[in-house]
Amino acid sequence: MSDAREIETERLTLALPALGDFDDFATMRADPVVTRYTTRLPATRSDSWERLIRYRGFWDILGFGFWIVRERQSGRFVGTVGFGENIRGIEPTLDGFPEAGWVLASWCHGQGYGQEAVAAACSWLDREKGHKRSVCIIDPQNRASLGVAARHGFSLFARSTYLGEPILIFERLKPG
Numbered sequence: 001m002s003d004a005r006e007i008e009t010e011r012l013t014l015a016l017p018a019l020g021d022f023d024d025f026a027t028m029r030a031d032p033v034v035t036r037y038t039t040r041l042p043a044t045r046s047d048s049w050e051r052l053i054r055y056r057g058f059w060d061i062l063g064f065g066f067w068i069v070r071e072r073q074s075g076r077f078v079g080t081v082g083f084g085e086n087i088r089g090i091e092p093t094l095d096g097f098p099e100a101g102w103v104l105a106s107w108c109h110g111q112g113y114g115q116e117a118v119a120a121a122c123s124w125l126d127r128e129k130g131h132k133r134s135v136c137i138i139d140p141q142n143r144a145s146l147g148v149a150a151r152h153g154f155s156l157f158a159r160s161t162y163l164g165e166p167i168l169i170f171e172r173l174k175p176g
Contacts, residue, residue: 004128005059007067007120012078012113014067014120017056021068024077024105025052033106037142040165058084064098064129069117079104081117083125083134090137090160092169098125100136100172102148114148122152122172132174137167 007014017025026048028034035042043051058065066082083098100121104114125134136154138145146168154170161167 007124008072009116009120011072012116012120013070013072014081014117015070016059017052017066017068021077022049022052025068025080028077028079028103028105031106034103037139037145038103055080055082055084064125066101067121069113077105078108078113078117081121083121088162090162092158092160094135094169098129098131098134100134102145109144114144115151118148118152126174134172136170137162138170140166140168
């Protein structure tokens with residue numbers, strides 16, 4: 001990998017979104033198992049296209065964004081992880097802070113890929129950016145994501161709603 005924004009872990013590669021990722025990305029976002037705690041409904045290809053473009057655009061506008069995650073050995077699509085700023089209009093506001101997010105294809109749930117990818121993303125943010133705080137929102141029923149967040153230093157600081165659904169809001173302070 002030649003781009004300093006790209007990451008390799010023991011089992012994964014994290015690369016900036018590219019045109020060739022679209023079909024895998026759209027397939028993942030159309031899976032009802034994947035969307036049960038996020039959008040609640042499978043995404044259309046059009047919605048996935050717009051999201052992929054947004055994920056790549058974060059990099060140019062904010063200097064951080066989402067990565068496409070793949071297995072190092074096979075190249076198989078695992079999911080997405082990274083940071084955005086979504087201007088959600090929720091209280092308390094998350095505006096001005098990198099908002100972490102991770103979504104994995106259902107075939108790899110429970111294999112530790114989320115833990116590995118989020119660890120790499122948080123480490124990158126701490127090393128490469130000056131942000132002292134990052135945030136994330138999680139559906140209260142999403143036990144897997146709650147575990148990932150806790151393991152990587154995100155702590156609950158508020159409860160709110162987003163799009164009429166309850167959410168938990170977490171923050172992670174940069175170590176040191």
